[in-house]
Amino acid sequence: DIVLTQSPLSLPVTPGQPASISCKSTQTLMHSDGKTYLYWYLQKPGQPPQLLIYEVSNRFSGVPDRFSGSGSGTDFTLRISRVEAEDVGVYYCMQTKQPPFTFGPGTKVEIK
Amino acid sequence: QVQLIQPGGEVKKPGSSVKVSCTAPRETFRTSAIYWVRLAPGQGLEWVGQIIPFYGAANYAPKFQGRVSITADESTSTAFMEVSSLTSDDTAVYYCARGTPSGGPNYYIDYWGQGTQVIVSS
Numbered sequence: 520d521i522v523l524t525q526s527p528l529s530l531p532v533t534p535g536q537p538a539s540i541s542c543k544s545t546q547t548l549m550h551s552d553g554k555t556y557l558y559w560y561l562q563k564p565g566q567p568p569q570l571l572i573y574e575v576s577n578r579f580s581g582v583p584d585r586f587s588g589s590g591s592g593t594d595f596t597l598r599i600s601r602v603e604a605e606d607v608g609v610y611y612c613m614q615t616k617q618p619p620f621t622f623g624p625g626t627k628v629e630i631k
Numbered sequence: 632q633v634q635l636i637q638p639g640g641e642v643k644k645p646g647s648s649v650k651v652s653c654t655a656p657r658e659t660f661r662t663s664a665i666y667w668v669r670l671a672p673g674q675g676l677e678w679v680g681q682i683i684p685f686y687g688a689a690n691y692a693p694k695f696q697g698r699v700s701i702t703a704d705e706s707t708s709t710a711f712m713e714v715s716s717l718t719s720d721d722t723a724v725y726y727c728a729r730g731t732p733s734g735g736p737n738y739y740i741d742y743w744g745q746g747t748q749v750i751v752s753s
Contacts, residue, residue: 550735550737552734552735552737554733554734554735554737556733556737556739558739558740560676560740562670562676567726567728567743567744567745567746568676568726568740568743569743570739570740570741570742573733573739573741574733574739579741609675611675611676613676613740615737615738615739618690618692619678619692619693620678620692621678622675622676622677622678623675624675625675625676
């Protein structure tokens with residue numbers, strides 16, 4: 520199975536400041552079709568998860584441009600250029616390169 | 632915005648089964664996959680399985696194989712996830728989610744249902 524690890528697991532942030540979360544995979548997430556199947560989701564308190572970034576670096580519809588994704592192979596990063604209060608919640612990376620599909624353990628972002 | 636409709640919650644006894652429904656727009660059933668993901672207390676998100684209704688084929692996470700059955704009824708655009716031999720470890724919020732095709736065999740989750748709380752307690 521592909522294991523995803525995230526760091527940090529807890530991230531206190533100051534509004535207006537940048538933040539970044541790392542996601543590392545035990546295997547490359549690049550498929551033989553040339554695409555890399557790594558996604559980022561945010562689960563706000565009391566809500567279902569929502570898609571932020573698909574296939575490493577593509578912002579989903581309606582996602583603010585302060586969110587960006589980068590990386591390749593086994594190392595990926597989600598960046599928030601200027602954190603806002605509404606960004607609190609748990610951030611998960613997920614891979615769908617091969618089943619069983621797996622999630623990272625989650626990074627809890629909270630305001631300082 | 633795509634709406635996936637799930638019931639609010641269920642309380643079940645250990646050893647029993649639960650069947651959770653997920654009603655999607657008709658177009659979703661014709662072109663997408665339906666994922667099932669759970670979130671147990673104090674845990675992270677966990678993939679349970681998925682089905683592509685157009686083909687009718689389901690895939691399961693190994694830990695759920697043999698104990699979970701995912702089906703789809705095209706006539707009502709509703710997917711179902713049945714979990715048998717419930718234990719307290721199955722207490723969780725179960726989400727269905729739409730898997731959008733991204734080319735080739737891959738479907739990625741873009742929209743989620745509100746979730747169904749399943750409590751297993753004697």
